[in-house]
Amino acid sequence: MKVAVIGAGLSGLGCAKILQQAGLEITVFEKSRGLGGRMSTRRTESWQCDHGAQYFTARSAQFRDEVDSWIRAGAAAEWQATIISIGERPADLPDARKSETRRFVGTPGMSAPARFMAQGLNIKSQCRVQTLQRRGGGWLLGYQSANGATETAQFDWVVCAMPAPQSSELLSSSAPDVSAAIQRFGMQPCWAVMLACDNPLEASFDAAFVNEGALSWIARDTSKPSRKGAECWLLHASEQWSLDNLELTAEQATTNLLAEFARLTGIELNAFNVTQTSAHRWRYARNGDAPDAPVSRLESGLKLGICGDWLNGGRVEGAWQSGRHLAQSILNCATCHHPNPDR
Ligand code: FAD
Numbered sequence: 001m002k003v004a005v006i007g008a009g010l011s012g013l014g015c016a017k018i019l020q021q022a023g024l025e026i027t028v029f030e031k032s033r034g035l036g037g038r039m040s041t042r043r044t045e046s047w048q049c050d051h052g053a054q055y056f057t058a059r060s061a062q063f064r065d066e067v068d069s070w071i072r073a074g075a076a077a078e079w080q081a082t083i084i085s086i087g088e089r090p091a092d093l094p095d096a097r098k099s100e101t102r103r104f105v106g107t108p109g110m111s112a113p114a115r116f117m118a119q120g121l122n123i124k125s126q127c128r129v130q131t132l133q134r135r136g137g138g139w140l141l142g143y144q145s146a147n148g149a150t151e152t153a154q155f156d157w158v159v160c161a162m163p164a165p166q167s168s169e170l171l172s173s174s175a176p177d178v179s180a181a182i183q184r185f186g187m188q189p190c191w192a193v194m195l196a197c198d199n200p201l202e203a204s205f206d207a208a209f210v211n212e213g214a215l216s217w218i219a220r221d222t223s224k225p226s227r228k229g230a231e232c233w234l235l236h237a238s239e240q241w242s243l244d245n246l247e248l249t250a251e252q253a254t255t256n257l258l259a260e261f262a263r264l265t266g267i268e269l270n271a272f273n274v275t276q277t278s279a280h281r282w283r284y285a286r287n288g289d290a291p292d293a294p295v296s297r298l299e300s301g302l303k304l305g306i307c308g309d310w311l312n313g314g315r316v317e318g319a320w321q322s323g324r325h326l327a328q329s330i331l332n333c334a335t336c337h338h339p340n341p342d343r
């Protein structure tokens, strides 16, 4: 059985791995050059910085085992950070400083666990899937390959492992009902600004949850284990600010968020301490709560599976669980394993 997995984030890779171990023939399509999706690191010659997911927790025994395997492989480590809270903490959240939560990061950058999981998988990176058509009881994928050519490939099954709006769009003509059903899972944007500093900033913390103004999170990326290069800080804007300022240029977002960082921390930023900046706009960063959502979605009649963090809590662990859950559902499905009769 040939399966195309679209998206090499944690959900797609988690799904692909289990299906391949069960003997299915898997091809993973990824539009970007790097793997890991929203677990990603920006790199330059003189600095690096995680600009998507900042760390992950492991609440389930299965994910703890997985994280242990990453740690043994040198692809992750615990981040023992001093994390403060700025502004009034929401009443339902415990104090981060008192919590015994263990937080982990990829090493040497956030995409390392994805690269580790990808070992042994057939991954077509820089291949954006553009069309999906039902064909011969299976699926015909149209994709743009790394050299810019438009190509097609036939599969028995398709797994969509992308943010909800991207999966919904790709399925709009071939599976309109499924596309409409997942359209309700809207996702919110997040502006990220990175600043590299030749002279370390004088701060008494490694990271901060921010509950006022334009920011939601600040982190000294170089306080994470195995980071190389100049001191680097990461700022995430709040959901509301990101929504209100979605169409700013990267320069405008940077100027605004640096000013907010200086206001909140009292740290003066100037050409002496900040030498380079960079910004990234995540259009689909996080989802709202969807307590009634299944962990993953199996459309056995269509030979289609859907997974992603947005179906399961919007975090790294949830993404991984969603991909594994989908793989198990495909393997458990009695009618799913017949090859297409007309192939
Ligand atoms: P993704 O990682 O989004 O993977 C989807 C993949 O599909 C991407 O690689 C994308 O390039 C690819 N793709 C999309 N369309 C196509 C196409 N047409 N063809 C081919 N490939 C395609 N979680 C935490 O646990 N802790 C945090 O601290 C945290 N902070 C976050 C901060 C930010 C700013 C963001 C954006 C996210 C954060 N998250 C955090 C959430 C976490 O990153 C996600 O839950 C998780 O990485 C999602 O994995 P996924 O596989 O579901 O999706």
Ligand code: NAD
Residues within 6 Å of the ligand: 055, 056, 057, 085, 089, 090, 093, 094, 095, 096, 097, 099, 101, 103, 189, 190, 209, 210, 211, 216, 236, 285, 286, 314, 315
């Ligand atoms: P976690 O266990 O570290 O987060 C929960 C704990 O962190 C809480 O118990 C509390 O102690 C502290 N905390 C969280 N938010 C806080 C706040 N606003 N103020 C003060 N303390 C706060 O980690 P997790 O549950 O694995 O969640 C991962 C993190 O990923 C969360 O902080 C979440 O906001 C973040 N995230 C961000 C995006 C984005 O787009 N920016 C997307 C998805 C997840």
